[in-house]
Amino acid sequence: MDWMAWTWPTAAFFGIIAVTLITFTILAIKFPEVPRAGILGMETTRGDRLFITLLGSAFINLAWLGLLSAPQWGALVVCLFYAIAVFRWV
Template sequence: MEWMAWTWPTAAFFGVIAATLITFTTLAIKFPEVPRNGVLGIETTRGDRLFITLLGSAFINLAWLGMLSAPQWGALIVCLFYAIAVFRWV
């Protein structure tokens, strides 16, 4: 990993993203998706909700870094609640 100057947390982050994509692909094959309408008023699938969750979590983490001096673990907790809300109501 030194040739790319990655740290273990960075590698773990991308590993988790890859595992999530593999899991969602497997779920889509085993259990075909049915789009549903949520609070956004548009049809979304599991993949759409995953994308919305990842994008929103990135913005939450950037805002946390820019506005607060608290540890980043707090942003992770906020992101978990955000992900639950997106998959429940969007």
């Protein structure tokens, strides 16, 4: 897999995503999800909110790279607050 240029940060990223998906699957089995209506006005489940969080975080990181010259870890902090907000209010 040399053509993919795997690095430790890349492997860690995909590993964390895999662990998150496994954790959410186990949670869904042990504690069945009950959809709830948030500020979007539509019903969402934990999986929906995870998807919204991942998609939004990707856009936050892309905007951070394109618009700011600050270190990338700052985008991680913004993404963490974004994730908390999504799971709390969406």
